[in-house]
Amino acid sequence: MTRAIKKLHVKKGDVVMVVSGKDAGTKGKVMTVFPKTGKIIVEGVSVATHHIKPRGMGQAGGRIEKETPIYASKVMLYCDHCKKPTRIGHRFLDDGKKVRVCKKCGETLDN
Structure with a gap:
């Protein structure tokens, strides 16, 4: 059974x-x-620390911080x-182009 691909709002x-969330x-x-x-992955949100082992001569190991995915329903544009x-x-x-608009102020959100 295959899953349908969800249409995301972002x-x-x-x-x-x-x-919502931490x-x-x-x-x-x-x-x-x-x-x-x-x-989705958002810059600076849901950051986790990953420990990296050195894999070669002269290559440094250490800890890196990496963003992890969060559900798209937890964010708003x-x-x-x-x-x-x-x-x-x-x-x-007027030229027939479809654009996204803000529901609060009515401004166009697409660039």
Whole structure:
């Protein structure tokens, strides 16, 4: 049995705010999107420490901090115009192009 790929409300490069969980209130940029699992990686959110073993002569080991995936339902798109997290609406421009708009202030969110 195959799973359907979920359509996510955020895209790579969007600025989002985490609304639930341990990082609630944190803003960050979406770095990677995984539609199959419904998860995203946000810059600076859900950071885990990984211990790296040196693999060769002269190569240093140590600890690195790496972002881990979180569910996309835990984030909302951040509107730079009204400075708040918002839901997304859609509107067609005069030239027929479909754009995403802020539900709170009505400003266009797509660049």
